[in-house]
Amino acid sequence: QQQVKQSPQSLIVQKGGISIINCAYENTAFDYFPWYQQFPGKGPALLIAIRPDVSEKKEGRFTISFNKSAKQFSLHIMDSQPGDSATYFCAASKGILNNDMRFGAGTRLTVKP
Amino acid sequence: NAGVTQTPKFRILKIGQSMTLQCTQDMNHNYMYWYRQDPGMGLKLIYYSVGAGITDKGEVPNGYNVSRSTTEDFPLRLELAAPSQTSVYFCASRTKTGSIRGGTDTQYFGPGTRLTVL
Numbered sequence: 609q610q611q612v613k614q615s616p617q618s619l620i621v622q623k624g625g626i627s628i629i630n631c632a633y634e635n636t637a638f639d640y641f642p643w644y645q646q647f648p649g650k651g652p653a654l655l656i657a658i659r660p661d662v663s664e665k666k667e668g669r670f671t672i673s674f675n676k677s678a679k680q681f682s683l684h685i686m687d688s689q690p691g692d693s694a695t696y697f698c699a700a701s702k703g704i705l706n707n708d709m710r711f712g713a714g715t716r717l718t719v720k721p
Numbered sequence: 722n723a724g725v726t727q728t729p730k731f732r733i734l735k736i737g738q739s740m741t742l743q744c745t746q747d748m749n750h751n752y753m754y755w756y757r758q759d760p761g762m763g764l765k766l767i768y769y770s771v772g773a774g775i776t777d778k779g780e781v782p783n784g785y786n787v788s789r790s791t792t793e794d795f796p797l798r799l800e801l802a803a804p805s806q807t808s809v810y811f812c813a814s815r816t817k818t819g820s821i822r823g824g825t826d827t828q829y830f831g832p833g834t835r836l837t838v839l
Contacts, residue, residue, distance in 0.1 A: 612763070642826065651725075651811050651830030652764070697763050704817050704826045705752060707771070707779065711763030 611635055612700050614712025621719050627685040629715045631698035634679065638700040638710075643672065643683050646695045646714075655696070656683070657704075688719045723747050727812050727831035734802040734838045742797040742834050744812030750829075752815040753795040754779075755787065757808040758833075764811065770795055802838045810834045 766779030
């Protein structure tokens with residue numbers, strides 16, 4: 609049972625454009641929603657995370673939007689750059705240090721120069 | 722400060738062989754994790770540890786074992802390797818600072834071990 613569904617599988621965006629990746633979750637007990645960035649041949653890196661008490665969190669060009677009623681959250685990358693080309697994973701868990709985090713299947717982002 | 726290191730980077734095993742994947746972190750994090758990542762899939766948790774001497778199963782523990790004798794080291798043991806264990810394995814360490822309710826998540830992954838079982 610896939611508890612976190614991520615879309616699209618792949619995304620191509622022109623340099624300077626906005627990249628949008630969406631995730632939906634099923635378990636209403638989830639209350640921590642991180643995003644990870646993974647470059648080829650490397651381990652994932654924690655990019656940004658949100659808790660459900662806010663609807664949006666912004667860090668530089670990266671923004672998470674959160675819709676608790678719809679059980680959806682999304683990652684927006686503003687002014688996308690070729691260096692942002694990577695695979696992005698959303699995840700969800702109960703609490704920050706909960707050890708039952710569920711990951712989405714990933715989105716491969718390509719930013720064309 | 723090397724972060725999280727994993728060895729080996731690559732390994733090919735024959736069916737039925739055993740091996741240990743090594744993981745070491747130098748950040749004094751209590752929480753450590755082993756994940757596997759299959760092609761086109763997200764990470765799945767194999768085992769985790771909340772401190773030296775304490776380990777527990779994750780989502781997909783069958784065919785694996787772990788130990789945590791020190792804060793720094795968290796080796797993953799594969800017994801009787803099977804083709805289904807062909808995957809990329811990531812070790813991670815984690816800590817949380819700040820308030821109990823909120824706080825900041827600090828998490829680091831190792832570079833991964835690509836394992837093929839033939």
